[in-house]
Amino acid sequence: MRLSSTRKARAIVVALAAGSLVLTACGGNNGGGDGKDNSNTQDDAAAQSKPVEFGDAEASKGPAEPIKGAKKGGTIRVYQESDFTHLDPGQIYVSDAGQLSSLIHRGLTTYKQDDEGGLTVVGDLATDSGTTEDDGKSWKFTLKDGVKDSDGDEITSKDLRHTIERRYAKFQTEGPTFIQEWLSGSGTTYRKALPDGPYEGKHLPDSVLETPDDKTIIFKFKTARPDLPQALTMPGYAVVPEAKDTKEKYTNGPVALGPYKIKEFKRGKGMQLEKNEHWDADTDPMRHQFVDGWNITYNHSRADQTKRIMSDRGEAKDSIQLSGSVDTPQVKKVVEDPEISKRTIQGYQPYVWQLNMNMDRIKDKRVRDAITHALPQKAILRPDGGAYGGEPAGGLLAPTLPGYDKSFDPYDKLKKPNGDLEKAKELLKEAGKEGMTLVYGHAAEPHRTEQAVIVEKALEKAGFKVEKKDIPGSAWYETVGKVDNKLDIYMTGWGQDWPSATTVVPVLYHGGNIADGKSNYSHIDDKKVNEQIDKALEITDPEEAQKEWVKIHEYIVEEINPAAPMYYTKQLQVYGSNVGGARYGQVKSYIDLTRLYLKS
Amino acid sequence: MLRFLVRRVLGASVILLLISAVTFFLFFAAPGDPALLACGKNCTPDALTIIRENLGLDKSIPHQYWLFLSGIFTGRDFAIGHCDAPCLGVSFNDRTMVWDTIIDRLPVTVSLTVGGLIIFLTLGIGAGLLAAAKKGTMVDKAASSTSLVLSSLQIYFIGPVVLGAVVYSTGWLDAPQYNEFFDGPMAWAAGLLIPWVVMSLIFTAQYTRMTRAMMIEQLQEDHVRTARAKGMGSKYVFFRYAWRGAMVPIVTILGMDLGGMLGGAVVTEMTFGLAGIGRLAVDSVVNVDLPLTMGVMLVGATFILLFNILVDAAYAFIDPRVRLS
Numbered sequence: 001m002r003l004s005s006t007r008k009a010r011a012i013v014v015a016l017a018a019g020s021l022v023l024t025a026c027g028g029n030n031g032g033g034d035g036k037d038n039s040n041t042q043d044d045a046a047a048q049s050k051p052v053e054f055g056d057a058e059a060s061k062g063p064a065e066p067i068k069g070a071k072k073g074g075t076i077r078v079y080q081e082s083d084f085t086h087l088d089p090g091q092i093y094v095s096d097a098g099q100l101s102s103l104i105h106r107g108l109t110t111y112k113q114d115d116e117g118g119l120t121v122v123g124d125l126a127t128d129s130g131t132t133e134d135d136g137k138s139w140k141f142t143l144k145d146g147v148k149d150s151d152g153d154e155i156t157s158k159d160l161r162h163t164i165e166r167r168y169a170k171f172q173t174e175g176p177t178f179i180q181e182w183l184s185g186s187g188t189t190y191r192k193a194l195p196d197g198p199y200e201g202k203h204l205p206d207s208v209l210e211t212p213d214d215k216t217i218i219f220k221f222k223t224a225r226p227d228l229p230q231a232l233t234m235p236g237y238a239v240v241p242e243a244k245d246t247k248e249k250y251t252n253g254p255v256a257l258g259p260y261k262i263k264e265f266k267r268g269k270g271m272q273l274e275k276n277e278h279w280d281a282d283t284d285p286m287r288h289q290f291v292d293g294w295n296i297t298y299n300h301s302r303a304d305q306t307k308r309i310m311s312d313r314g315e316a317k318d319s320i321q322l323s324g325s326v327d328t329p330q331v332k333k334v335v336e337d338p339e340i341s342k343r344t345i346q347g348y349q350p351y352v353w354q355l356n357m358n359m360d361r362i363k364d365k366r367v368r369d370a371i372t373h374a375l376p377q378k379a380i381l382r383p384d385g386g387a388y389g390g391e392p393a394g395g396l397l398a399p400t401l402p403g404y405d406k407s408f409d410p411y412d413k414l415k416k417p418n419g420d421l422e423k424a425k426e427l428l429k430e431a432g433k434e435g436m437t438l439v440y441g442h443a444a445e446p447h448r449t450e451q452a453v454i455v456e457k458a459l460e461k462a463g464f465k466v467e468k469k470d471i472p473g474s475a476w477y478e479t480v481g482k483v484d485n486k487l488d489i490y491m492t493g494w495g496q497d498w499p500s501a502t503t504v505v506p507v508l509y510h511g512g513n514i515a516d517g518k519s520n521y522s523h524i525d526d527k528k529v530n531e532q533i534d535k536a537l538e539i540t541d542p543e544e545a546q547k548e549w550v551k552i553h554e555y556i557v558e559e560i561n562p563a564a565p566m567y568y569t570k571q572l573q574v575y576g577s578n579v580g581g582a583r584y585g586q587v588k589s590y591i592d593l594t595r596l597y598l599k600s
Numbered sequence: 601m602l603r604f605l606v607r608r609v610l611g612a613s614v615i616l617l618l619i620s621a622v623t624f625f626l627f628f629a630a631p632g633d634p635a636l637l638a639c640g641k642n643c644t645p646d647a648l649t650i651i652r653e654n655l656g657l658d659k660s661i662p663h664q665y666w667l668f669l670s671g672i673f674t675g676r677d678f679a680i681g682h683c684d685a686p687c688l689g690v691s692f693n694d695r696t697m698v699w700d701t702i703i704d705r706l707p708v709t710v711s712l713t714v715g716g717l718i719i720f721l722t723l724g725i726g727a728g729l730l731a732a733a734k735k736g737t738m739v740d741k742a743a744s745s746t747s748l749v750l751s752s753l754q755i756y757f758i759g760p761v762v763l764g765a766v767v768y769s770t771g772w773l774d775a776p777q778y779n780e781f782f783d784g785p786m787a788w789a790a791g792l793l794i795p796w797v798v799m800s801l802i803f804t805a806q807y808t809r810m811t812r813a814m815m816i817e818q819l820q821e822d823h824v825r826t827a828r829a830k831g832m833g834s835k836y837v838f839f840r841y842a843w844r845g846a847m848v849p850i851v852t853i854l855g856m857d858l859g860g861m862l863g864g865a866v867v868t869e870m871t872f873g874l875a876g877i878g879r880l881a882v883d884s885v886v887n888v889d890l891p892l893t894m895g896v897m898l899v900g901a902t903f904i905l906l907f908n909i910l911v912d913a914a915y916a917f918i919d920p921r922v923r924l925s
Binding site: 082083085086170171173174187188191247248249251252266267268269297298299300301303304307308310311313314471472475477478479481515516517518 | 631632633636638639643644645646647648650651653654679680681693694695696701704705760763764767768769771774775777778870873874875879880883
């Protein structure tokens with residue numbers, strides 16, 4: 001998923017932010033309150049880089065594991081910066097709506113997080129995480145008994161079919177497209193299979209999607225799709241019952257399948273959630289329904305959210321940040337005050353920032369290596385939150401991906417986070433490119449501009465000339481996403497859609513993804529890499545695939561170096577003293593909403 | 601009077617038409633693609649084409665402008681339903697009717713304006729009159745210097761300072777929020793008290809300085825001196841003669857301020873997290889949301905033009921020398 005060019009605007013520049021499924025973090029509070037840097041380290045992350053497990057019927061049963069000391073009742077207060085653009089699951093790809101969806105929507109599968117941070121894919125509406133008898137070419141899911149929507153109507157396989165088929169309709173443009181593409185063709189060709197979605201009475205043939213009875217749905221692919229159970233956990237594939245679908249209008253008034261339903265929704269102002277009486281805890285393996293409701297209001301800047309919750313007065317005692325983070329200027333106070341730091345959750349996000357080096361323009365690897373060596377990651381990170389905002393990166397895979405290797409550091413970025421100017425100068429001299437001009441594109445936003453000055457100075461010290469071009473934030477990805485962007489270097493962020501390198505490596509580093517609007521920003525087009533990626537995509541055994549992705553990643557970074565690793569991002573949120581059950585949700589990379597309660 | 605109104609309304613309509621055209625065409629000249637914002641991961645040119653069709657961006661710009669304009673008078677049909685005249689279109693971002701959104705946000709901005717207005721007019725004009733009447737005394741000096749300091753403050757500075765002092769640190773007052781007036785006037789006023797006071801601090805200072813200056817000038821005018829010479833009481837001369845003359849420029853500035861504030865007190869709303877027209881304007885620009893930008897721009901411009909006409913009409917009542925015809 002693509003990351004907004006600004007952390008602050010992440011919630012605003014919605015479609016670009018696209019922060020949804022992520023494997024992150026360590027559970028609970030890591031803040032020490034002793035004034036030291038207690039931002040979590042890669043040792044914590046290592047625990048999270050375990051491969052995802054797949055749960056059976058037993059693991060998929062409800063109710064969710066009890067939480068010691070949890071009480072019922074009360075209303076959780078939520079301070080949120082911006083409105084949720086979409087509530088229609090099919091239009092949800094971004095982190096804020098994705099976070100809310102864990103309370104109101106449910107899909108066929110979901111992730112269950114254990115106390116150690118391990119993740120298991122389990123059946124949510126389905127009885128298990130899916131069964132396949134042909135190594136992932138077809139997948140069968142069976143609905144649990146007694147699953148109802150908030151109107152009390154039972155969900156059937158027809159609704160599951162409808163959920164997938166409506167994603168083909170033209171008005172559905174913002175959600176994920178993985179499953180549609182796997183079923184009916186890549187790019188936008190899948191839309192031709194069902195141009196009007198299911199709305200004109202047409203359906204996908206049984207050879208693609210079959211619903212033999214009221215309880216069963218079978219997905220049939222041309223090639224093995226071992227990641228289907230994980231793709232189905234995305235909020236974008238949550239169920240929309242056929243009879244309740246109001247097409248374009250659905251985004252402003254969906255029915256709920258989760259433990260809460262929308263009581264009141266005022267665009268731009270706020271949202272009230274109340275208990276969904278038709279939600280049955282016995283069918284739900286990971287959600288609780290402790291509080292009576294949620295009172296969400298918008299227009300609270302990160303500074304306002306942080307200060308209100310820090311003050312811990314009145315309703316702020318019962319409050320949380322939903323998809324906002326602690327305001328950067330307040331981070332120090334939050335982590336150093338023992339009373340406040342015990343009310344925080346933190347962890348790694350799935351995003352890796354990289355400095356793309358346009359390979360159409362910088363063809364000499366020694367020059368790319370010189371740039372990589374010259375960058376002072378630690379200083380560059382400072383405007384983006386410092387140690388609590390992220391951590392210098394050694395490679396291009398996030399610590400949250402299975403297979404992440406914390407010792408992988410071919411350019412000594414972890415050993416020398418302030419850069420290695422001597423090495424850079426040496427390489428540049430060797431390449432005979434001293435004094436080379438680099439056109440550096442950066443978003444015209446305060447912290448990106450601040451970073452640009454640091455990058456510029458370092459590169460100039462290494463012997464480059466730097467020509468900075470500031471690009472408006474709203475046009476950032478449009479500009480750098482053009483193949484002929486006329487830029488040499490530019491920073492972009494990316495995170496996985498689910499804990500697998502399949503949602504990172506092919507998208508960013510396969511030569512087939514060089515096109516306007518696509519995400520191979522560095523324009524790497526290496527025959528060996530392309531072949532290896534194509535081969536890895538066909539591996540059905542997750543562990544074997546993971547090993548292959550690690551090899552490809554190492555080859556890309558060491559042998560080609562299309563993008564300098566910059567930093568991994570981290571999350572820090574604060575909550576009120578009366579909120580119980582708080583832990584870092586590894587899947588969403590925010591506070592886990594499914595288990596919160598009020599202490600009194 | 602009628603001729604004046606007809607002439608001015610016609611003029612205002614032409615200005616609105618020009619503003620709408622300029623905004624519309626400038627929108628397309630500015631960087632940022634609204635279709636791209638609605639295009640998910642791995643956005644392809646084909647996907648962008650579909651989104652452009654959905655948003656109506658596939659048509660030529662003049663055609664789109666014509667559809668927008670005609671919608672205001674005849675209404676339009678969208679995928680989410682019929683949009684009655686005056687239809688300002690459907691938001692690119694959240695697919696809601698722009699007109700409904702503006703009507704929904706207007707009470708916040710109106711509340712902010714009205715409450716602030718009452719405070720800053722009462723205090724500002726009161727202090728200005730007092731300073732003028734007591735010219736040269738300690739009262740005058742205190743009022744003048746205080747207003748000089750206050751008028752140099754900015755809401756984005758003093759707002760967070762006040763919030764920090766009376767909300768976050770001490771909890772004396774609740775953080776600002778908008779409650780519907782008809783759900784309870786007390787809660788409405790309590791929720792807006794801080795924004796009113798902060799906004800008024802700055803406006804009060806400006807009106808104090810202006811009133812004082814105007815009154816001092818008027819008190820030296822010939823007609824005031826004549827009135828005094830005729831033996832009229834000083835209070836009568838102060839209010840009946842000098843104040844009436846001083847009101848003309850004050851009403852002019854007030855009209856401009858009111859029009860601007862109703863068009864969206866952007867900084868105040870952003871500082872205090874209030875969802876009014878100003879906040880909407882910022883959001884519409886950030887989201888590259890053409891229909892919403894157009895709607896907010898037109899509503900804001902309408903307020904400014906309306907108050908300009910009202911101010912001009914008010915001159916006739918304040919100053920007998922002015923004749924509207």
